[in-house]
Amino acid sequence: MSDSPRPRTVLVTGSAKRLGREVALALAAAGWQVAVHYRGSAAEAAQTVVDCKRVAAAGAGVQAFEADLQDEAQARALLPRVIQHLGDVDAIVNNASMFEHDTAKSFGYDSLVAHIRSNAGAPILLAQALHQHVVSRGDAAPARDAVVVNMLDQKLWNQNPDFLSYTLSKAALEAANTMLAIALAPQVRVVGVAPGLTITSHLLSPEKFKQLHQLSPLGRSSTPQDVVSAVKFALDNRSITGTTLLVDGGQHLMKFDRDFSLM
Numbered sequence: 001m002s003d004s005p006r007p008r009t010v011l012v013t014g015s016a017k018r019l020g021r022e023v024a025l026a027l028a029a030a031g032w033q034v035a036v037h038y039r040g041s042a043a044e045a046a047q048t049v050v051d052c053k054r055v056a057a058a059g060a061g062v063q064a065f066e067a068d069l070q071d072e073a074q075a076r077a078l079l080p081r082v083i084q085h086l087g088d089v090d091a092i093v094n095n096a097s098m099f100e101h102d103t104a105k106s107f108g109y110d111s112l113v114a115h116i117r118s119n120a121g122a123p124i125l126l127a128q129a130l131h132q133h134v135v136s137r138g139d140a141a142p143a144r145d146a147v148v149v150n151m152l153d154q155k156l157w158n159q160n161p162d163f164l165s166y167t168l169s170k171a172a173l174e175a176a177n178t179m180l181a182i183a184l185a186p187q188v189r190v191v192g193v194a195p196g197l198t199i200t201s202h203l204l205s206p207e208k209f210k211q212l213h214q215l216s217p218l219g220r221s222s223t224p225q226d227v228v229s230a231v232k233f234a235l236d237n238r239s240i241t242g243t244t245l246l247v248d249g250g251q252h253l254m255k256f257d258r259d260f261s262l263m
């Protein structure tokens with residue numbers, strides 16, 4: 001039997017495309033086995049698996065897993081499915097996120113509940129499942145700790161009236177970040193990563209995105225590589241828990257009247 005340690009395994013939610021895909025690719029290249037979670041983007045998830053395998057170590061497992069995280073049963077079943085296919089899991093990056101517009105004038109329970117389920121409920125359930133998984137293994141002195149990284153948003157520190165339900169759901173996740181770090185220690189560390197404007201959307205022209213990206217004390221907001229490097233730091237630094245890394249060029253230090261996508 002080989003004495004070499006098994007590779008670490010991470011579940012990255014919402015990693016078919018955009019920031020989650022960048023995190024999945026970087027972690028595969030860094031030697032992690034990667035569970036690529038997706039909801040609707042099946043083709044993009046399959047491509048992310050192919051691309052992760054291209055940069056991963058020979059024999060490292062990379063696999064796609066579908067789940068709608070608004071559905072509690074599907075959220076609860078996700079980690080056990082990953083463990084069944086890839087073996088022990090060491091980390092979860094809670095990256096998947098619902099981002100739909102509402103304000104105090106259009107607010108209703110449906111939008112709030114949908115955002116809370118996807119953006120706070122599912123990350124908490126996945127953290128709970130990781131903790132149960134680690135405890136059930138019963139390692140007397142685990143050689144490595146387990147980690148949950150929660151993707152937050154600089155806008156929590158710099159609020160504006162747009163995306164009310166999204167912001168409330170991320171505020172709930174930020175509070176949970178602290179409570180989970182206390183409750184799940186010493187087995188599981190819990191770390192937030194809060195990007196600034198990093199990837200554009202259909203709501204912004206490339207020119208407008210470039211202009212808004214420069215709107216920060218440092219003259220540039222975060223790039224996907226900046227966010228990835230913060231996620232890797234959170235995963236590797238064994239003394240960090242219950243805190244959040246703001247990776248935004250200092251955008252949280254400024255006051256914006258509207259969400260970037262509506263400026």
Ligand SMILES: NC(=O)c1ccc[n+]([C@@H]2O[C@H](COP(=O)([O-])OP(=O)(O)OC[C@H]3O[C@@H](n4cnc5c(N)ncnc54)[C@H](OP(=O)(O)O)[C@@H]3O)[C@@H](O)[C@H]2O)c1
Pocket residue numbers: 013014015016017018019020037038039040041042067068069070094095096097098099118151152153154194195196197198199200
């Ligand atoms: N992009 C930025 O500049 C920025 C700025 C600040 C914070 N962030 C945070 O960083 C993270 C990544 O940002 P992003 O812009 O790359 O995210 P995104 O494109 O808005 O969403 C990522 C993925 O989340 C998945 N998702 C949404 N609802 C889901 C549900 N109910 N169940 C399962 N999956 C669901 C979708 O998967 P499918 O496509 O497979 O359906 C989607 O591709 C998010 O947590 C976001 O809040 C991003």
